[in-house]
Amino acid sequence: MDPKHPRDLVEDSLEMQIDAWRAHLRRSRAITAPDVEELEDHLRERIASLEDQGLSEDEAFLVAVKRIGAIDALTREFAREHSERLWKQLVLSGDAGYDGAEPVATYGSRTMWVALGLAVAAALAIKVPALFGIPFDPDQTLFYPINISFFTLPFIAAYFAWERPVPASSRAWVAAAFVLAAIVVNVFWAGTPADETADTLTLSILHLPLTLWLAVGVAYVGGHWRGSGRRMDFIRFTGELFIYFVLIALGGGVLIALTFALFQAIGLDLELFAQNWIVPCGVAGATVVAAWLVEAKQSVIENMAPVLARIFIPLFAVVLLAFVVTMAVTGRGIDVEREILILIDLLLVVVFGLLLYSISARDPLAPAGLFDWLQLTLVGTALLVDVLALWAIGSRISEFGFTPNRLAALGMNVVLLVNLAGSGFLLLRFLRGGRPFTRLWEWQMSYVYVLAAWAAVVAFLFPPLFGFE
Helix, strand or coil, X not given: CCCCCHHXXXXXXXXXXXXXXXXXXXXXXXXXXXXXXXXXXXXXXXXXXXXXXXXXXHHHXXXXXXXXXXXXXXHHHHHHHCHHHHHHHHHCCCCCEECCCXXXXXXXXXXXXXXXXXXXXXXXXXXXXXXXCCCCCCCCCCXXXXXXXXXCHHHHHHHHHHHCCCCHHHHHHHHHHHHHHHHHHHHHXXXXXXXXXXXXXXXXXXXXXXXXXXXXXXXXXXXXXXXHHHHXXXXXXXXXXXXXXXXXXHHHHHHHHHHHHHHHCCCCCCHHHHHHHXXXXXXXXXXXXXXXXXXXXXXXXXXXXXXXXXXXXXXXXXXXXXXXXXXXXXXXXXXXXXHHHHHHHHHHHHHHHHHHHHHHHCCCCCCCCHHHHHXXXXXXXXXXXXXXXXXXXXXXXXXXXXXXXXXXXXXXXXXXXXXXXXXXXXXXXXXXXXXXXXXXXXXXXXXXXXXXXXXXXXXXXXXXXXXXX
């Protein structure tokens, strides 16, 4: 393939900057999608005018953004002029849809009823196996742990495929991904006894949802996966969905407890009914409802995941620093026990998530500040912990040989090591004024493919490679 002309590279860089500017502007509670489009038109007109005056594209972009106004000040001005929008979005019902830039959903709208219909469908679908004598009890069968993803994720993907203008080809690919995955995992593990302790089975159950989540992402972005802004929106959606689902689960737990107490007052025990109906149906339906809630309120309420990331990044940085210093002072290394290594991997995944959501909430045009140095501290300490964990895993492998769990842990640590190293390098270059912040944005967005690919390898290739043991 012929290399790109330098002019094409410059244009790509300009589009990346406009994409980041537009994505950040869309997250405002006061500025609607049509407002964003109008402002983008003004921005492009100013850039073209400044280029005609002899400025380079990068210079024209920076000057045009400065003349239009700082994003935070711009959103405050819109909020003052259009404050009634917030109340209308919060309390009024209306139509909903996808306008090509940002999803809009309100209470009482057709979108809400479609989401609730899919939630009910998911709740009913999870009980279909019971008609064939398959109980919702992992002590009796592993059918549900193996297939739980197929009772939840396809309905979320269907919701977005209906709401967005997803091309027919993208819908076909998403549907094919779920069907093919269902066939493969059930061919691998159908009829597996409930007391099966195969490591590859556990790894497949844990990594399968991560792989299929990428298919949901294709439906979420409307089939346009190449735009980094839309991929970042999907990352934000993932964090918000987790938070909303946890809140719904906590509320549901309280409701179930009160219902138990109420019916026990008249001598009725609902434990069996809750185990067979309320819990499985509630979990399946709540995932779709949580997805709708994230979409319904994302333009009205500030995203929670990035806010929580900014709160916990300093705290995690302190914890990791204390951990590294304690190791140095005491001379103790990381225990090579499997549970400890899993805990270290989980910690590094959390750090990756915190960094990702913090980046998603940052204005890419803002100058470097104290919080960016805190992020660099977190990345540096996490990188050191990852290296120490890799050393411990390598020692265990050299002593006892390869197993599915050790290879999976090794691969995940290498994947996270590369990500943290790249993030630290780009963040340091940004802090020193050598690279734009959008480079870090693009790096993180590209890494979504790497994580999904590794999860697919573990879920689908590890079982036959290790003889299903």
